Amino acid sequence: MKHHARIITVNLCYEYPGKKRNLLKKWIKILSEIKGDIIFLQEINYYNVEKLAQELGLKILNLDNHEGTAVLINPHKFTIVTNNSVTMVGTTRTYPEKLEPIHSRATHRRATHRRTKTLKKIKQNNAIYIGGIHLDDVPSLPHHIKHLVYNSSEKIPLSYSVDKVLDICAQRRLPRVKAELAKAKSFKRAIIAGDFNEPSHLDRDYNKLKLPVSSEFEKAEFVDTFYSKNRDALGYTWPAGGLYKKGPPQRIDMIYTKGIKIANSKLYGETNKWISDHKMVITNVLL
Numbered sequence: 061m062k063h064h065a066r067i068i069t070v071n072l073c074y075e076y077p078g079k080k081r082n083l084l085k086k087w088i089k090i091l092s093e094i095k096g097d098i099i100f101l102q103e104i105n106y107y108n109v110e111k112l113a114q115e116l117g118l119k120i121l122n123l124d125n126h127e128g129t130a131v132l133i134n135p136h137k138f139t140i141v142t143n144n145s146v147t148m149v150g151t152t153r154t155y156p157e158k159l160e161p162i163h164s165r166a167t168h169r170r171a172t173h174r175r176t177k178t179l180k181k182i183k184q185n186n187a188i189y190i191g192g193i194h195l196d197d198v199p200s201l202p203h204h205i206k207h208l209v210y211n212s213s214e215k216i217p218l219s220y221s222v223d224k225v226l227d228i229c230a231q232r233r234l235p236r237v238k239a240e241l242a243k244a245k246s247f248k249r250a251i252i253a254g255d256f257n258e259p260s261h262l263d264r265d266y267n268k269l270k271l272p273v274s275s276e277f278e279k280a281e282f283v284d285t286f287y288s289k290n291r292d293a294l295g296y297t298w299p300a301g302g303l304y305k306k307g308p309p310q311r312i313d314m315i316y317t318k319g320i321k322i323a324n325s326k327l328y329g330e331t332n333k334w335i336s337d338h339k340m341v342i343t344n345v346l347l
Contacts, residue, residue, distance in 0.1 A: 062346040063148055064323070065137060067285075067315050068096035069253040071194075071338035074103040074128075076301070078335075084108060086335055088115045094328065094342065097134040100253040100315075102194040102338075104130050121146065121190055129192040129254060138188075144243060145187045148347060188320075188347070189247035191240045193254035195273065196232045199225050201266075202259060202308040222269070229258055230272040237273055241280045244318070249347070252282065253315040255338060262287045263311055264294070274314075282316040285343040286325040295327060297341065301334035313341050321346040 068091070076083060084107055091099065092115070099118065101109070109130045113120050118132040122143040138146040200210035204225050207218055216225060233256075244250040259266050260274035262284060274284065286295050296309035315325070325343040329336065 062321070063137065065097040065134075065345050065347050066095060067098045067100075067251060067253065067317075067343045067345060068094060068340060069100040069102075069255075069313055069315055070329075070340040071102040071255045071313065071336055072104060072107055073301070073303070073336035073338065074106045076303070076335055076337070080106045080108075083335055084112060088112060090335075091116055094340075096132075096342070097137050098190065098251065099132040100192045101130045101132070102192075102255045103128050122192065124192070127192075127194050129194050131190055131192045133190075141187055144191060145189050145247070147186045147188070187247060187249075189244040189250035189252075191244060191250070191252040193236065193240060193252060193256065195236060195255065195257045197257040198232065199228050200257070201225055201229060201269075201271070202310040206308045208308065226269065226272065233258060233273050234276060237276050241276065241282075245280075247318075249317075249319040250282070251315065251317050251320065252277075253341075255313050257312050259310050259312060260284060260287065260314070265310075277316050280318070282318045283320075283322065285315045285317055285322050285345075286311075286327070286341055288322055289325045297327065297339040299337050300329050300339045301336050302332040303337040313338055315341055315343045317343075317345065 072087065105125065105128050109120065109123060113132050119135045119140060121131040121133045121140055123130040133140060133146060137149055139149055140146055198212050198214045199216040203210035204216060205222065209215060209218065240252055244252060256273050258271055258273045261267060261269060261271040262274060295311045297311050297313040299305060299307045323344040323346055327339045328342055329339040
């Protein structure tokens with residue numbers, strides 16, 4: 061039996077003007093209406109994530125203050141196994157209690173070893189890997205291609221070739237991506253989402269370039285959920301909310317899945333009253 065689940069990724073935008081206490085109330089209202097089952101958050105550092113989770117009736121799966129990310133889980137649909145994996149509620153104990161009869165001490169050790177391996181395999185088959193990511197924002201390839209200086213912690217000279225900028229993208233982002241993909245590798249089903257700060261090689265603006273992050277996910281057999289259901293859409297997620305209006309539009313917020321049926325995917329936060337510089341990505345899946 062398939063179960064419906066809604067996945068959301070959104071950057072809360074710590075630089076958005078206004079008191080964080082008031083903005084948190086707005087986020088609670090927005091997310092209460094959308095009703096996500098797995099919510100990936102970025103730029104959480106100035107927000108009370110514990111209060112947000114409590115008000116939404118969700119559990120915190122993991123929280124990384126260094127990277128500024130958190131993942132919230134609907135406890136009515138998911139059981140937390142580790143801080144990076146969950147099972148659907150009701151499936152945790154579906155594995156058999158007895159795998160084979162044991163008739164002697166000699167066979168007991170072998171049977172116990174086989175049983176342990178089998179139970180681990182069954183649990184692994186049931187489990188879904190969940191990983192949140194917020195990658196380095198330097199360099200900004202869209203700015204560079206438009207010959208615009210990107211003001212951040214480090215400035216990349218506009219005299220650099222596109223190939224050189226792509227090499228820097230790979231150097232600064234791929235180690236983090238490869239570490240996450242390595243953790244997800246043994247899982248048949250996985251969801252990795254967040255703010256990747258890099259467009260996709262699938263986007264029509266960049267389909268002649270081998271962008272490192274999206275190419276790495278494709279190589280690992282992950283599906284870009286928004287692109288898979290909206291191939292003709294530009295799907296820009298930044299800038300938004302009236303902020304950074306002069307910045308080049310780009311699709312940098314993604315939800316990647318492996319081994320999961322995707323129902324549909326859309327963007328949310330199209331108006332100037334939106335309270336982030338990133339639009340939200342919403343993907344509905346069947347598990």
